[in-house]
Amino acid sequence: MKFVDEFRDAEKARALSARITALCEPGRQYKLMEVCGGHTHTIYKHGLEDYLPEQITLVHGPGCPVCVIPMGRVDDAMALASEPDVIMTSFGDMMRVPGSHGSFFDAKARGTDIRMVYSPLDSLKIARQNPDKRIVFMAIGFETTAPSTAMTVLRAAAEGLTNFSIFCNHVTIIPAIKAILDSPDLRLDGFIGPGHVSTVIGCRPYEFIARDYSKPVVVAGFEPLDILQSIYMLMLQLSNGEAAVENQYSRVVPWDGNVVALGAIGQTMELRPYFEWRGLGFISHSALKVRAEYEQFDAETLFSVPGVRVADPKACQCGEVLKGVLKPWECKVFGTACTPETPIGTCMVSPEGACAAYYNYGRLTRQRVREATAS
Amino acid sequence: MCLGIPGEVIEFVPDQPDLARVNVSGVKRVINVGLLAGEPLEPGDWVLIHVGFALSKIDEAEAAAALEFLEGIGQAYEDELAALAESRIE
Numbered sequence: 001m002k003f004v005d006e007f008r009d010a011e012k013a014r015a016l017s018a019r020i021t022a023l024c025e026p027g028r029q030y031k032l033m034e035v036c037g038g039h040t041h042t043i044y045k046h047g048l049e050d051y052l053p054e055q056i057t058l059v060h061g062p063g064c065p066v067c068v069i070p071m072g073r074v075d076d077a078m079a080l081a082s083e084p085d086v087i088m089t090s091f092g093d094m095m096r097v098p099g100s101h102g103s104f105f106d107a108k109a110r111g112t113d114i115r116m117v118y119s120p121l122d123s124l125k126i127a128r129q130n131p132d133k134r135i136v137f138m139a140i141g142f143e144t145t146a147p148s149t150a151m152t153v154l155r156a157a158a159e160g161l162t163n164f165s166i167f168c169n170h171v172t173i174i175p176a177i178k179a180i181l182d183s184p185d186l187r188l189d190g191f192i193g194p195g196h197v198s199t200v201i202g203c204r205p206y207e208f209i210a211r212d213y214s215k216p217v218v219v220a221g222f223e224p225l226d227i228l229q230s231i232y233m234l235m236l237q238l239s240n241g242e243a244a245v246e247n248q249y250s251r252v253v254p255w256d257g258n259v260v261a262l263g264a265i266g267q268t269m270e271l272r273p274y275f276e277w278r279g280l281g282f283i284s285h286s287a288l289k290v291r292a293e294y295e296q297f298d299a300e301t302l303f304s305v306p307g308v309r310v311a312d313p314k315a316c317q318c319g320e321v322l323k324g325v326l327k328p329w330e331c332k333v334f335g336t337a338c339t340p341e342t343p344i345g346t347c348m349v350s351p352e353g354a355c356a357a358y359y360n361y362g363r364l365t366r367q368r369v370r371e372a373t374a375s
Numbered sequence: 376m377c378l379g380i381p382g383e384v385i386e387f388v389p390d391q392p393d394l395a396r397v398n399v400s401g402v403k404r405v406i407n408v409g410l411l412a413g414e415p416l417e418p419g420d421w422v423l424i425h426v427g428f429a430l431s432k433i434d435e436a437e438a439a440a441a442l443e444f445l446e447g448i449g450q451a452y453e454d455e456l457a458a459l460a461e462s463r464i465e
Contacts, residue, residue: 118426118455119427145425148426151428199423200430223440260409
């Protein structure tokens with residue numbers, strides 16, 4: 001426990017809180033975006049907003065991979081899973097994401113062969129055991145999971161597997177941040193950079209935010225004190241009129257990222273011209289597809305994918321939540337029609353989704369829900 | 376899936392230098408350590424694991440902190456561990 005205490009110490013938290021408050025200019029409002037859903041989770045679990053002056057607002061970003069998958073891609077995946085002899089494999093997080101005909105769990109209950117796997121490598125074992133079946137792995141995630149998919153494709157190629165492919169839905173975080181920076185809806189003062197994604201991509205890709213948009217970025221760890229420390233580092237830069245990329249999580253994140261992981265992604269995948277994100281719309285060069293050299297592992301080459309576009313349910317305001325324009329409790333269906341048990345939108349599905357985090361931990365939020373539903 | 380979970384390296388899989396058996400909160404499974412190529416890795420070292428792949432080597436203090444964080448979040452970590460327990464990487 002002695003290890004953990006140094007990340008949790010309430011005295012240290014209060015000291016950081018006082019230093020952060022001292023850096024606030026009178027009359028100025030600060031909006032800081034935490035990009036990563038893991039950070040959102042920590043912020044609500046530990047009530048970190050209570051440690052911040054009211055001048056600072058934390059805005060939740062799009063960094064929840066399950067949350068940004070558009071409904072059309074879920075429907076496409078279901079179509080693939082319904083092809084003859086197909087076994088679809090998927091991470092557990094994806095199983096409850098609603099498409100227009102229900103979730104993977106619903107399809108599984110109707111008899112479609114969809115299996116939950118822990119790792120894309122588990123799909124290879126299923127492929128070896130079922131030579132007369134075609135295994136399609138539903139590949140999702142940011143740069144944290146893309147290397148795993150890439151390494152799995154390389155492994156399948158090395159083994160000469162002919163009944164394994166991926167339905168590639170990997171997205172990249174930088175274009176999403178850029179889309180938010182370019183959005184007129186929201187004026188942000190700085191970014192709490194994602195921790196695990198940065199383990200792979202390093203800190204350099206964020207430099208354009210400081211250089212071109214004059215906003216500071218601090219890559220942060222997941223402990224409460226990591227996040228407060230990162231907010232302090234952002235505020236220090238803002239009060240000095242600086243904008244730079246800093247690494248608060250250097251005990252895990254190397255400045256240059258993981259070169260092997262980036263190499264594996266680059267070898268097997270390339271950027272798509274554009275990709276649709278739930279709530280954010282089409283973003284250029286924001287997702288990965290399988291390179292032509294590995295097309296025998298690309299489900300989009302092997303099968304005919306419907307490529308449907310489906311509008312999100314009208315009641316659901318995940319888009320505004322993902323852009324940070326709305327707080328989860330400001331969504332009309334939050335906590336009433338949309339709950340973790342019966343999610344309408346993706347932000348309520350994943351434990352890292354902003355809505356699920358608010359729902360599970362928002363102490364103040366409960367009160368806000370009551371206020372919102374009473375009016 | 377998005378959770379980075381700390382595991383302690385127990386041993387390497389014979390004849391498969393990319394695979395190692397790790398201990399994650401008592402669940403012992405094989406993971407791929409190929410993304411750490413070039414970094415010396417030995418039994419007793421801690422790694423941060425994402426979906427069956429070690430993404431970075433971490434020290435014991437970081438592992439303890441990460442574990443405490445994960446145990447605190449409850450269901451999501453239990454689901455991750457249950458999924459890991461089903462995993463059969465070879």
